[in-house]
Amino acid sequence: MDKFTGKVWLLGDDIDTDIIMPTEYLVFNTIDEMKPYAFSPLRPELAGQIRPGDIIVAGSNFGCGSSREQAPEVVKALGIKCIIAKSYARIFFRNAINNGLLLIENGDLADDIHEGDDITVTVNKEINYNGKSYPIVSLPDNLVEIINAGGLVKAMRKRNGLED
Numbered sequence: 001m002d003k004f005t006g007k008v009w010l011l012g013d014d015i016d017t018d019i020i021m022p023t024e025y026l027v028f029n030t031i032d033e034m035k036p037y038a039f040s041p042l043r044p045e046l047a048g049q050i051r052p053g054d055i056i057v058a059g060s061n062f063g064c065g066s067s068r069e070q071a072p073e074v075v076k077a078l079g080i081k082c083i084i085a086k087s088y089a090r091i092f093f094r095n096a097i098n099n100g101l102l103l104i105e106n107g108d109l110a111d112d113i114h115e116g117d118d119i120t121v122t123v124n125k126e127i128n129y130n131g132k133s134y135p136i137v138s139l140p141d142n143l144v145e146i147i148n149a150g151g152l153v154k155a156m157r158k159r160n161g162l163e164d
Helices: 031-037 070-077 090-098 141-149 152-159
Strands: 003-010 055-058 082-085 102-105 118-122 126-129 132-135
Touching (some): 031 070, 070 090, 082 118
Parallel strands (some): 003 055
Antiparallel strands (some): 118 126
């Protein structure tokens, strides 16, 4: 996962976990059953429009609210390749990494981009959009290992020789 291009879905500030995965749908047994309801309080049609490889770009404080592991799980299950936001709630950041979802912080892209545009991400280097380069801070190697493995459990199983 060194470099990839995806279509952008643009969201605003303070997208909380109740918007990402509303409480009333936590009664379902699987993430696949929950997927159609992701982001439904904000944009009921969004989950059905997202395609594998798409990218969410958002404002500040993405993932605020309750510590709901289903929120990053459902985003990943929808096929979102990564989320680029101005900032993240700490618990969402940890839950996302532990579930193998790439999160990138960038303070400028959300103000410049339009929904539906394509961007190219070079992991731990930059984002390219309309000929402009947006530098990004590198994630530590241990977090990249977790993301590349598909999550913390898979990374530890691989590290301990239990999975290839």
